Amino acid sequence: MAEPKGRRRSGTTKIVEVPQVDQYGHKQPQSLDMEVAVLGALMVEQEAYGLVAELLKPESFYDHRHQLIYQAIQTLNAEQKPVDIMTVVEQLERNGSLEEAGGEVYVMQINSQVASSAHIEYHAKIIAQKSLQRQLITFASLVQTKAFDATIDVADLMQEAESMLFAISQKNMKKDFTQINPVISQVIELIQKAQAKEGGLSGLPTGFYDLDKITNGWQNSDLIIIAARPAMGKTAFVLSMIKRMAVDYKVPCAMFSLEMSNQQLVQRLMVNVSELSGEKLRSGQLAPYEWGQLDNRVRQLYDAPIYIDDTPSLSVFELQTKARRLVREFGVKAIMIDYLQLMQASGLNINSRQEEVSSVSRALKGLAKELNIPVIALSQLNRGVESREGIEGKRPQLSDLRESGAIEQDADIVCFIHRPEYYKIYNDDQGYDWRGKAMFIIAKHRNGSVGDIKLAFRNEFARFSDIETMIPLPNSHESDMGGRFVSPKMTAEEMAENDQIANAMGINDSFSDLQSAPPAYDDRF
DSSP states (O other): OOOOTTEEEETTTEEEEOOOBOTTSOBOOOOHHHHHHHHHHHHHOGGGHHHHTTTOOGGGOSSHHHHHHHHHHHHHHHTTOOOSHHHHHHHHHHHTOTTTTTHHHHHHHHHHTOSOOTTHHHHHHHHHHHHHHHHHHHHHHHHHHHHTOTTSOHHHHHHHHHHHHHHHHHHTOOOOOOOHHHHHHHHHHHHHHHHHSTTOOSSBOOSOHHHHHHHSSBOTTOEEEEEEOTTSOHHHHHHHHHIIIIIISOOOEEEEESSSOHHHHHHHHHHHHHTOOHHHHHHTOOOHHHHHHHHHHHGGGTTOSEEEEOOTTOBHHHHHHHHHHHHHHHOOOEEEEEOGGGOBOTTSOOOSHHHHHHHHHHHHHHHHHHHTSOEEEEEEBOTHHHHSOHHHHSSOOGGGBSSOTHHHHHOSEEEEEEOGGGGTOOBOTTOOBOTTEEEEEEEEETTSOOEEEEEEEEGGGTEEEEGGGOEEOTTOOTTTTTSOEEOTTOOHHHHHHHHHHHHHTTOOOOGGGOTTOOOOGGGGO
8 A cells, every 4th residue: 555645654663754845835845866866975985975064964854764864974974984885774773763764775775876976066055955945944934923923022033033044044154165375365465454554453443552552453353351340440441442443533333231321321421522520410510611621522422433222131132133233234343242241142042141141252252253343342250359369369360250261262352451549559569550540451362462551540531541641731720620631642633622621711831732742642543
């Protein structure tokens, strides 16, 4: 008696369902003849496996019997054993799946239909293409089913759908080997571009001269972790950097803040550029000249290519969706995240908080590679720092990264912000005065050197800057100006604008007359 259509018998007792059509009568994408041809070729020629190993996985085959046979061939090759009819049958027996795979007779039938491995790579590509089509059909069917479910949030479904589609594309994306010659040409071109830039930076300038000197700027596809204990100034550092990158160098930047609202962030950025204390801005108690100073300084933030997202409890999938749009529509060149431990890995099967942080870390590195831009994520440190004594004891270490060692592994650069002054340590063993200063520590640098950088820190202005740029203004009446400092690396326009403010305050010393100042920072790039 003939078997019912769409069913096959494996061995003598087991019947396996093989759905041939979907609910609309569409035949599932498949090419059984190609599957037989590939399996037969693999049992005829030992070297044939190397041509298809990267293209095909067991699940690439439509027929379940073929999946089991390919899995046996895969195992034999991994163990460097010969592949023929007898060894494949033996391996299927060891796997306990010989009968399910159609038995010894079926394996012999496959082998008898193929004489050589000619065109095996072409046949394998067709099988892989059919497999991808089936994955897309399954994906579309699942999304359609969930879309009819009124209990599922549409926004969550969209994020899940994008995540699933991205996973399918990544799984099926194959990149071939590249001979070294074209890569050499690409690297030489990058070196020539770096030479064309003043200062020789190959990446994005951060606005901190010594930092750029070590890193050559933030590099594309890098995941950069900036970690510190609370109140060390992580957000202040990122805002100081965004101001330099977006305002001074016109580099489009995006900031994802999971801790502060966009109004709070912008207010801190206004404090940074206006050099007026946050208390004054929050209270609105400004003197007339301070209103003029605020207006003059904040004007530079208008139309700056800075994009802020303050979505709380941001998930990895939301970040990926928004980041792709920012890069595609607004040309964003760098993404900052404040901070990593507040992100969620929703939609993934996570058993612990450590696994969740590890998943977030891996996803951020993957996003940096996918978009080919630097991703800068702030991170918390554990309390181990607080229990250690002395300036060296308080110095952060890689082992202090909170909740997951995966952060250290995934990151291309790991940096720490350390302010001894916060711990009431004002001088180190060499007598260096740490008041108003911070140590920026590059503890890991996958493609370069590590080292310590001294930065000036003004807590009332939420601002970091290069130490050598901070020179007190002669006769500046610091008590009236909120302790203002003047940077000798200012541009001519900044100097002229400060002269106007100084004149309005009755200060005779001209900013532009500081003859001893070194060349402007902008001129180094």
